[in-house]
Amino acid sequence: MTKLASRPAPVVTRACTLAALLLAGGGARAADPDGLAWTFGGFGTAAVTYSDNRHADFSSSVLKATGAGYTDAWSAHVDSRLGAQLGVTVNKQWSGVVQVIAEQRLDHSYRPIVEWANVKYQATPDLSLRLGRIGLPIFLAADYRKIGYAYPWARTPVEVYGAIPISNSDGVDVSYRWRAGDVKFVSQAFAGGTTLQLLDENSVKARKLTGISTTAEHGALSGRISAFSSEVTINLAGYLFDGLRQFGPRGEDLARQYEVESKRFNALTVGATYDPGNWFVMGEIGRFTTHSFFGKSVTVYSSAGYRFGAFTPYIAFAGAKAKSATRDPGLPLDGLPPQLAAPAAQLNEGLNYLLKSVPVQNTVSAGMRWDVRHNIALKLQYDRVRPGQHSRGTLFNVQPGFGAHPRVNLASAVLDFVF
Template identity: 85%
Template structure:
């Protein structure tokens, strides 16, 4: 975003590079008079194309996109492409603010911009700060830069892990405190808020009463993050299914209450660490997610490593998601029902199990190379082999009737990331 970025071209996805990319807007302000109002502007983007050999389903980087590579188009630019801009202001040593706007494909197939961040910050002391407004949700290692592809080595963050929480921000407040212990630098955050995401046909995802804590730690080349949060979630999705189930008496009522996402508590715990001495890196994250709805319980993880040869960084990664709750339910009993009601109940059972298939259970093996073409531009070529488990469509969507059990998806991606 700013041509004086502190990241050396051969260093990618390190703590310093990620921080430098995220805080570019404030870098220029620090060089000016501390008491003068300073405005800064920068941007970032990804131009990408992906090819999938499976034409029975779409692969994409987020469930909040309408199309992907595979069923809709064998070659798709929508999987990873995005453009962002960031405006920052520093009023004085205590007060500053930032607005970040991003455009990428949405569920209505448009590229209408969305406001990713919009907050003001009060630096009460050198170690204590408070932010108010729309803030990055401090979950996962890449929480502060998950939309900025230049800041990490891969074509995209692992979908099994990061896709488990497609919401990347929250409207509310957070408090951060920096501290040290035994030579380790810590930053602890407490946050509270909520958010609303628009889906199709006036449907919404509402996250209310969101509260959590997060702590990052850094010691030399080793850094890590642990986060936990809880939220009350409502999703206006498949109401026809749950209304239909309730018409079948107590068993239907029980199924609807069990699987409907109506003010259901969603709990998440994530832990990640990275070791990056300069010439190579290794990193891993694990997450546990629980909700009493059709999303059920799941555990996700990934591990990745790479080695830097000048401007080139070959890397490998393995990611997986495992459902810890059932992805199939016998549903309504059909015995003894009149033929018309039995047919209706069978369709409802089929719809319920289609929802349960949406609980991701899959593995992905990846290999790729990053080439830092110049200081602010990186080209990445990546191959992924995605394999959903039986009775799950994994992270795939737009699934077609010919979608077979345990299919393999071979995905090839070319990604050009840049900051300015």
């Protein structure tokens, strides 16, 4: 990977430069644009996080098995990962890239996964086509959400980025660069799908995934707006929905309303950042809708920081708010015989436990980034996480005693690097 400048660059400039180098694949070092050229680079995060709440785990993704809190007060699994990328440029038109990442998975392993694997055809200087496994162009940090060095915080805000834990799809995208006055745009249209294996043969399937995304840049101001839709199936909690169906029309209605079986998932995200050099301010907002137990939600974050040489103190606020019910009375118990009332009550309890997974949460963060070298950054961050009533927020492995108004204090030390 081409070395970055020794002087700490603005967060947005650094992130965009790094993302461009990674996305360019073999073109980053090609001396002869018409000749075959290979590149290899990598990135990683070595981190440890402490949580003072021993009744639930906190992590950067719901796709991890453990976190800080219940499993261990101190955890290295929350943010640690290692990635490598191989790129090839065949000529001016054809190039390819493969990116592999190792981080904790639901089976507790660190088996590497292929994050990207695609072939790119540059039809014109402004028009390109990619085919294969492609990063979803959702959120400001879509091109580098796994590369901790590219953003100022210990991790991307979980309330926003955790709403779409899937970060890639298998399919095709078309990108077109254009200008309107002094504003530079890149518009993308994409289509594809993905299957994510969970535990015990459970899986998440996203089919008929289509979307559009446009980024804009004008001087120190840049932004992205994205929208996508997919047909999602999650074969999870099947026992619950099968049980509800045994209780007649009301149970059938509940199962139909909340199960995730070929349900349409829609997302709209808008983000912007302003980074004139000595300071930065940025924020994003997202709206997510599905006719299942995930319901409807709105997420948002804002962040600002100021640079003192190699040091960048920053603050951030993030929140997720449910726009649909997080509790349901479920099956009516009145009039049921005792032998049916007890299992019906258990089904109602299971349904409301499932609805607790709809995130209602806010987080206040403060931290310091130190650019130790041109390719190494050390970050110290404190977070105060507050899940809302009738919600576990983004926490998991929830245990008895979690409480209706829990508070979680987090402390993280993160070492990000690129090579």
